[in-house]
Amino acid sequence: MLDPMLNGGSAQVNWAEPDAVLGTYVAQMDRLTEPVDPGVPLSLNVHGLLVSGELIPQWQWFAEVSELNDHEDAFYVGTAEHVKEQSDLAHDAVKIRDTGGEVTHRQYTALMTPTRYIHLRNARVHSPGLHSGDGGSLWRGRLADVSGWTPGTTTLIED
Template sequence: MVSDLRANDWAEPDSVLGTYVAQMDRLSAPVKPGVPLSLTVHGLLVSGELIPQWQWFSEVSELNDHEDAFYTGMAEHMKEQSDLAHDAIKLRDSGHEVTQRQHNAVTAPTKYIHLRNTRIYSPDSEPGEVRLWRGRLCDVSGWTPGAPVSAG
């Protein structure tokens, strides 16, 4: 029984990081620049700017990296979800009522972290760069505010 409890504790994301990300997700104005953050994920260092979930979806929907129907449909869906959550946050902050769907979008548990201008460091290669990165909070084994410091 004790080993089951320990295994479950490790499956949960760091509560401090979860609170940090949840507070970012509740912002109603776009964040520029985002908050520098470095994460350890499955042995890799992932570093970038923390931004709200709705802003990440909005920025993904604006990417023009792909021109196929699937990508266009996914981008439109992401933009719709982004707008739903963002509108709910603005309504909530101004004291207005939100629909049940908007309420669900705002109060859903924080399970993902969203970074912009991300660098992924691997021990065996040069850092890779991606504009937008989304990862599960439960996969983060360590983190620190700020960007990595060069050892030079």
């Protein structure tokens, strides 16, 4: 294969794709089979806002959302249950795969779904002139919307 940089061509970069390093980091977290507490501290730049919190596995995020019990909307509950089921299939497939067992087609499909979202617990959204409060919340965002990130959480001084 020819190297476009050495042959006078230009490298093709798709800026709509998420950061591969962050994607790998999140994908590895999603493959964990035990809950994490605390999660891995991260700070993200998302459309000019700073979002900081603890990275947790997708399945754990859905499990914690399902335990909130503050959503009475039937559509929300049904959707959350469906997505949690898919997450549970992938979670079970990881456990089975790691012990040398065979996964079902549904588990394999759920396991092979590309990582497209990042899941934070105790998340805080920081914006100029906006105080996000003392507590954090569960936050889910598209990896493709993250334009920058750093390990650790960032504390802003409120004016």
